[in-house]
Amino acid sequence: MALIEPPIPPAPPEPEEAVLLRAAFAGDAGAWEALLRRCRRTAYLFALQLTGDPDEALDAAQESLLRLFRHRGRFDPARPLRPWLLKIVRNTVADSRRRDAVRRRAAETVLAAGGGRSPEDPHGEAERQETRRMVWEALGELDAAAREILILREYHDLPYREIAEVLGIPVGTVMSRLHAARALMARHLRRRMKGVGHA
């Protein structure tokens, strides 16, 4: 009888996206399910940020995953998946937008309460959450082109190269477009701050 318990084998490493991609494209249905699971959070968040509506975002995310799967033959598995996924989500949202203009929901139903991370400073956290809400609402006032480039950069942290891919524009124009959107955003925020007397 063994006196010492055998060491628990380390959990297998989380399969990397590349490994999953290869398996999925080799026809492994389980790999597809896992891959789509990984994609769905990103798809949902991007759709939510574009539309401002949780219900529409869930529909668009589901539809986007379906399209991703149906059009997998057009994708080169050697390339990163994220820009392709975001591009599909963008198209899906644009398609549904043509059918009916959607209203952005109140910030409270869209933004998660940021609390819990600094319980020692509840006042500061409340203020930061207020700033997050203000940025979110200012985003809703921008035109669609400014909004989407800001979302991709600020909420998804996409490098310029991937932003160019999602939006279908040359990499060289990303910086100037992004900066114009940021300057516009800054103007909106200054106006809002004056409105609530923060200035």
Added chain:
Amino acid sequence: MHESCPRGFDQALLSGHLDGELTQAADQRVRLHLEECPACRALFDQIRSVKETAMSTQFNEPREEQWTERPAGPVSAATRFTGWFLAIVWALALSGYALWQVATGPEGLAVKLLVFGGLTGVVLLGISILMDRLGEARSDRYREVKK
């Protein structure tokens, strides 16, 4: 206020600097300019604070069951499609065999008419359901992804 730089500096470079997307030389130029230009510094601080605010923002996400309440995922949808396909082939083969048996068998005319009539009804029902389904699939839910 800081709509543009009083010294004519290309302010788009401020964004490139913030995002770490500039070459070393360009990045150095921005750094030097920020030291001497209050207008650009103010704008830079503002876009940086928006970026930091956005990065710390969290969004409400659907619960697990909201994902599964919706139409099944593509892989299970494919499985279901295969299942229906095989079931239909099986039903067709079986009724074909039954028809042949009855047609060539010793049963009287009444029994034959009963069997043929019943099966024709079932087939017509099946065709109408199939046509409805095809109509649904052709509606806008499944359009091509645009370029």
